[in-house]
Amino acid sequence: MQAALESPSELFAILSVVVAAAFVLVSSFVKTMIPLRWLAIGSNVGFVAYGALHPSYPMLLLHATLLPLNFFRLAEMKRLTRRVEAVRAEGELSSVWLRPYMRAAKMRKGAVLFHQGDIGDRLYMLADGRIELVETGGSLAPGQIFGEIAFFSPDRRRRLTARCAEPCTVLSIDESTVKQLYYQNPAFGFKMIELVASRFAADVDRVNADLAKVRAERDQLAAKLAESD
Structure with missing residues (x-):
């Protein structure tokens, strides 16, 4: 711990993994997909930072791979929601x-x-x-x-x-x-x-x-x- 406090990069790595773990914990209580994707992206960023600074290459590779996938799914869900909103004024399920x-x-x-x-x-x-x-x-x-x-x-x-x-x-x-x-x-x-x-x-x-x-x-x-x- 003393070494981590003395090294800014180690301190940042520890803070990153703590925040990422917190995002994972919060995601257990979230039910809708868009907030879940944002939390997944946040946890991916935190684990990538930890994996790069600590370093832990398996963690870095895993979350560096998951990050663009989560961005893609988030964009997909946002497109879906916008398409629904675009026709919402019709007011009929038709x-x-x-x-x-x-x-x-x-x-x-x-x-x-x-x-x-x-x-x-x-x-x-x-x-x-x-x-x-x-x-x-x-x-x-x-x-x-x-x-x-x-x-x-x-x-x-x-x-x-x-x-x-x-x-x-x-x-x-x-x-x-x-x-x-x-x-x-x-x-x-x-x-x-x-x-x-x-x-x-x-x-x-x-x-x-x-x-x-x-x-x-x-x-x-x-x-x-x-x-x-």
């Missing part, structure tokens, strides 16, 4: 929000995008054509987003089978990118929750309508039976 991150695919009639019970790993939007929901007999029109329920369900399973009722153009985005958008932009997260809530509300309305229809038919049948008596 193609305006998601199209920059989606890939298009042409699907033939009868092609199945996913089966009931499959693990959900992609979010979809129908650009052209018509998608049939096999179990309910419903269908989706161009512009509709689907496949998001699996991302929020505990088992991540598909609840329905989606099949092309005619030739379709389908856009899709992978789960990893959806999660990045969700965690990095609260507005996007709320729009996703609104979409899921609207799906459940529509399901409840459909069930209530079916129940009302069954009750009406039951009442009509009961009235006819009463008249026959």
Whole structure:
């Protein structure tokens, strides 16, 4: 310690590794990606300084390699956030929000995008054509987003089978990118929750309508039976 205090370079090396270790410790409590990348960059700089001044060449080589990688990932995340902010004014979770991150695919009639019970790993939007929901007999029109329920369900399973009722153009985005958008932009997260809530509300309305229809038919049948008596 006395030698370190007498040597400015040794003192700077010790301070660098202490600060780097502190960044690593703080990163254990951070949940979002951009602050994590900044902390990783700070710790890389500290360990590079320590490795160069102490010297410790394996540490220097490791963190000198990780530093540009962390800068690249940080720039990537910032670009992603800026792209979301650029379309935020639209206020709708639609193609305006998601199209920059989606890939298009042409699907033939009868092609199945996913089966009931499959693990959900992609979010979809129908650009052209018509998608049939096999179990309910419903269908989706161009512009509709689907496949998001699996991302929020505990088992991540598909609840329905989606099949092309005619030739379709389908856009899709992978789960990893959806999660990045969700965690990095609260507005996007709320729009996703609104979409899921609207799906459940529509399901409840459909069930209530079916129940009302069954009750009406039951009442009509009961009235006819009463008249026959």
